[in-house]
Amino acid sequence: MIQTIAAIATPAAAGGISVIRISGEDAFLVADRVFRARNGKLLLGRNGYTATYGDIYFHNEKIDEAIATVFNAPHSYTGENVVELSCHGGLYLTQEVLRAVLENGARMAEPGEFTKRAFLNGKINLSQAESVMELISAQGKEALRAANAQLSGALSKQISSVKEELLKLAAHLSAWVDYPEEEIPEVDEDEILSSTGNALMKLEHLLSQFDTGKLIREGIDTVIVGKPNVGKSTLMNLLSRCERSIVTDIAGTTRDIVEETVRLGDLILRVSDTAGIRETTDTVEQIGISLAKQRMEQAALVLAVFDGSTKWSSEDEMILSAGEQTSVAVINKSDLPIITDAERIAQVFEHVVVLSANDPSSLNVLEREIRLALNLSGVDPFAPMLLNERQRICTQRAASSLKQVICEVKNGMTFDAVTVLIEDAIDALMEITGEKVTDAVVDSVFSNFCVGK
């Protein structure tokens, strides 16, 4: 039996309003036991999408005033009967309302169970359910756009079109192999190669965009390096617009790594400001420097900062190794006369900006250069995009089956063996959308959700 479930759908914090969501066949019955409408009518039998003013009772005591919003199956988020009780946003109060609901016939929802029911009831497919999570965790405009595009079905449509093409081919091949006596037109190798090649191209394009999509969604793992006093902390503060790092003009003041997620225009940067890299005998500082070097190697982007107002030094020379990675050289202190060796920097770094970390307008210049360095300029956030490792692995599996098809057809493999490979690819694609997926996979997808979603 599918039970009626309930959870607090709003964050566990005091606020203006909190919402307790109840979903399942008995949602109205449960709600009617705790909610008394001021007009004396029951919620059961009300039209969907209507709101009713009333009071919440727990053990016969009124505990709050609330609005009950009613959704009739299948026209709700979960596809089931749903009541949402909007009460005052007190932390204890909200928990009491939930307790009242749970004592009156609902059970506590598991993490992601509302969205899981939406999936099981065919309201959304699995990749769309995953984009709900992306939508909630989006931290920047492009991440939000990408999540919305996938929720609207950009990825599902692309996957379905590839799947349809392969299904047509597999059906033709099976018919031809299984009913040789029928007058089924012969399948020629060119047809297999062209259909498979076309499908493979679309999948490979999705795979090639995965890392870029990840940068947009999860933020760019960025590290700021440079010798002491070039303005790394000032740049970090400009990015985060607060005094997080300690800015002083005594060399070697930033010894630990300061990490912060900042928004640069439409991009999200997860920035670490590191100890200045230089030769030193101070052991604590040496630890900081070796940490900085390690972080630099792991980062997706290095911002290598140079002080434009001082002469080139052997310490600057040490920073040039950053040029081997995806990086932008920042020649800082452009408000002062530039006397550093800008040519030397330009020889090593493909991307160089001259700016002042004291000037907020520098942020635009920096964003533009970072986009160029990471090839983000041409990225369309509305395009189909793989959102997570699960989707990537399935796509990879489908692509490698198709590669094998192409290889085997060229080697003269029998068509029934080729059909098996095409069917493997179709299965992998159906796992992305959840059309063919094990309970274990479904459970693991939804276990990453928060309670109440």
Ligand code: GDP
């Ligand atoms: P860090 O050691 O690399 O983190 O350098 P800091 O951010 O602590 O900066 C060192 C000094 O340079 C401080 O006195 C800053 O105020 C100064 N500074 C940083 N950026 C600029 C800039 O764009 N122009 C000028 N004139 N001074 C700056």
